[in-house]
Amino acid sequence: MAITIKDVAQHAGVSVGTVSRVLAKNSTVNDAIRLKVEGVIEQLGYRPSSLGRNLRLNRTYLIGLLIPDITNPFFAELAKQVEMLASAEGYSVLLANTHDDPKAEQMQVEAMLSRLPFGLILVPVSDSAVNTIVAGTRTVTVDRPLQGHALVSVDNARGGYMAADHLLSLGHRNLGYISGPSSTEVSRARRSGFISGITEFRRQHSGMVVESRIVEGNFDYLSGETLGRTLLQSAPGTRPTAIATASDQQAIGLMRAAADLGIRVPEDLSIIGFDDIPLASLVFPRLTTIRQPIAEIARITLEAVLGRLSPQKEWMLEPVLIRRSSSAFAPPVT
Template structure:
């Protein structure tokens, strides 16, 4: 007698039923509205009824989604983070700290990137608002924030002002002043400055802070304007350094570490040594600043502190401030600056 055929398991697969809020209501013999109020921790639900619903949830192993809970509470345990450029090391570090700090508080972070385009910024913000976030952290586009959206969601701007919302930022002008006074203290008087785009508020604040600090000592810097990237630092740096020794600056400060690193590359290509021939100061203290050779003297932004304040304000841990919060920058002296002979 031959053995019976093995069952064809491919034809009789069973799928576990997805439990929903109606199933919980039926098991507990209550209305869907009662289950919703229990999930939202509504105090109007009596103890006995709450225990009955909780028991049904446990028996059915019901797991409400974050978005579903958010729709009942008009929010989710999620923060929207909008940044202009993920390739910018400062914004990447900001995103890292926001995610880590939010996670410790039980919040997830949904990241959106605008590529410095106000139209994309508007679309990204409107999309995030449809997910019912607890709050929004926005680094606006540097050439003017988009308009056309309104929300009751707790919102803060970081690094750049966003009309109508509180700003959490380093004091850009004071930080740039630290760089100027550092170079003056080293004996430099023939000083240049590589600025960011003149239409960008952050660029103007850093430039003004640097120029004002030098003016207090009777020094006027040579200023060139570009973008905040490596290429601008290299191109403008070559323009400043490809001169006779008595005509080129002895020290150059920049509006960003990326510019400073590009500048140091230009110096190397021209066989100039940093800091023996030219002292260089950056701004931001991105991770790469400590890795290049020589290590970069720079102005440090307290990025973790900025991220912590932004998360606290957008999750309700701290009330939204009426005025802007400007945090203190600090001078980090490494190997790219030296006293003038």
């Protein structure tokens, strides 16, 4: 049987209220008694039950974190940052994966809400269903927007634009783009940013010919590899000299495909990824990419979920181009 505040009170010969006030550091209580009570607490090894406490205060110190897949390095990093900040503030993190499945997402949201978290951080998969459910709990959405809730994300369109701009400025005129699933806003934004980067370039260079080919899949390694293969197996001469991807994972899969086909990076093919996961600087060659400021995203998200930020509805962060060795000047035209 666990030790309750009553046991402590009894042993110390005081009332439960007094013990409670001893525990609440800021309350006024006679020094002798305080010492006595603290002694008993120590001796009995009493640990306040959060159950009673939560009920009484009608408030938990839980933050729900609902992401597609903790195995994805981007989300792992996000989870880590969020957890670090949260636990520094005395909150604990409830983790759940949606596996990009709307059904699973809904169930997980339900499960989380039944635990009455103080707030919810959500990387939503589906647009509907969810928004009715999360009423009542402060919810902040990361990466993907959700009707009626705060959103923290990187400026994905800008990132896509930067990727196109980088490749074009290196002289590439035949580009490929490996997109994420069109069902997500993130994918769409990155891709349309990429496209408008090209459009803008052509406008400025009065109609210069820029070819581009876009293929679509998931954000994972495998999609990068398969779609990369598709792009790279175009007839020689029409094969892109540079490819941008919607995630670093795809980019790494793409590098893999290039290696298999004997295509050298960056000599024959420039690659630029998106995210800047830790691995990006460890693959060979080191990956040029569009970095998402994850720590910043995590910080703002948590502050927002704790209600410390003005109730602004959207925070959009600037991505930054990280130049490494996977991108280089276009090979001379022969």
